[in-house]
Amino acid sequence: MTAPVLQGLDAAIIDLDGTMVDTLGDFAQALGAMLDDLGLPAIEPAFIAQMVGKGSEHLLRSVLNHALTQAGQAPDASKIEAFYPNAWERYQQHYLAINGRHSSVYPGVRQGLMALRGAGLRLACLTNKPTSFALPLLRAKGLDGFFEHVFGGDAFERKKPDPLPVLKTCAALGTLPARTLMVGDSSNDAAAARAAGCPVALVTYGYNHGQPVRAVDADCYVDALHELMPKWVCGLR
Numbered sequence: 001m002t003a004p005v006l007q008g009l010d011a012a013i014i015d016l017d018g019t020m021v022d023t024l025g026d027f028a029q030a031l032g033a034m035l036d037d038l039g040l041p042a043i044e045p046a047f048i049a050q051m052v053g054k055g056s057e058h059l060l061r062s063v064l065n066h067a068l069t070q071a072g073q074a075p076d077a078s079k080i081e082a083f084y085p086n087a088w089e090r091y092q093q094h095y096l097a098i099n100g101r102h103s104s105v106y107p108g109v110r111q112g113l114m115a116l117r118g119a120g121l122r123l124a125c126l127t128n129k130p131t132s133f134a135l136p137l138l139r140a141k142g143l144d145g146f147f148e149h150v151f152g153g154d155a156f157e158r159k160k161p162d163p164l165p166v167l168k169t170c171a172a173l174g175t176l177p178a179r180t181l182m183v184g185d186s187s188n189d190a191a192a193a194r195a196a197g198c199p200v201a202l203v204t205y206g207y208n209h210g211q212p213v214r215a216v217d218a219d220c221y222v223d224a225l226h227e228l229m230p231k232w233v234c235g236l237r
């Protein structure tokens, strides 16, 4: 039986990058190697956090735009598209080779997931990362066992911030959106969840496209995932 303190929730959908795992090191390595292969200048790791969260296609186009500008070339759309197929192939190869080696699980994540499961909530992971990157990363970090489903950015026709992946994840879990909490680190997660009719909790340590996360509309903000349950229970924001 669900603990009375979690009345109102049957499940939680958890984001991956910036919420469970700090993956900026992996992104920096894979993007750096890809840019090197293409003969383009390296990108500052500080820029990467602003570009993560909208899927790999968006990330690669943003990075190519940035690198071409750094190289003194006017990056029009056709130039970016000319680089894109090769960039994607190189990036995928480099990312899969180092996946998880330069990233770490945020403090409180394991305890937070254990508490949610212990309270009887069903869990799914929903990320804009490709599923082929997400599954080995969760496995490498020992987090895969918490989730009944793992859906990447390529699992459905549209990605977050569209509500479709959230609604499809609720359907896979067999839970009502109003009783399924979305936990993420960005406006992308919040917008998708709100439009789907899910309550939203945001972690304050993630990426949020380089913007302050407390400015994003949410029901609750937490500085670590293990704070989520006690805070939710007390109705604290």
Ligand SMILES: O=C(O)COP(=O)(O)O
Residues within 6 Å of the ligand: 015, 016, 017, 018, 052, 053, 054, 055, 056, 126, 127, 128, 129, 130
């Ligand atoms: O954009 C990405 O690759 C990952 O984003 P997410 O795990 O925060 O959804």
Ligand SMILES: [Mg+2]
Residues within 6 Å of the ligand: 015, 016, 017, 018, 019, 053, 184, 185, 186, 206
């Ligand atoms: Mg995220």
